Amino acid sequence: DAGVIQSPRHEVTEMGQEVTLRCKPISGHDYLFWYRQTMMRGLELLIYFNNNVPIDDSGMPEDRFSAKMPNASFSTLKIQPSEPRDSAVYFCASRSLGELFFGEGSRLTVL
């Protein structure tokens, strides 16, 4: 298995632009998590899905953030409009039993 696949690996954009991050979980994993990592705040849980259904989005910082999982093999995290404080590494992870498998992350820089 190729593991959790995220794209893009790096994104540099200007304030106000829309950003879409993508994730392909490991086949057969029924949970998918989106985290954001910064030096100040650590690894923050944004939202998680079970069988493609959003279970808890209380970690999504603002209405500018939205996430979807249209099928078992694809999820997106969208930021519109983006702001400099959104700069971070965004990780997607899928879960098997007690273990999370992380993608390599998408490093977002908003200028």
Added chain:
Amino acid sequence: GQSLEQPSEVTAVEGAIVQINCTYQTSGFYGLSWYQQHDGGAPTFLSYNALDGLEETGRFSSFLSRSDSYGYLLLQELQMKDSASYFCAVKRRDDKIIFGKGTRLHILP
């Protein structure tokens, strides 16, 4: 609310043993996990404890005391490649997984 506390940094010598503690406060606690993250990399799973006691996986061991809301990660025979950040993470009954802020482990030769 919920919180996880772990030291921000720990320093140890190559070949030695180091223990990284984690205390947590959360409703619906189900289990405690540990993850390792090297600079620029993604977190990778090390261990998971759902029951009290010690779990051993090679040079790494993890301990949980549910009554004390406390756990630790024990790393033995430290190697330079163990220099990384280590995160404890709580799994709740609602399947939410919350991470601590991480402990940066520095290893001296």
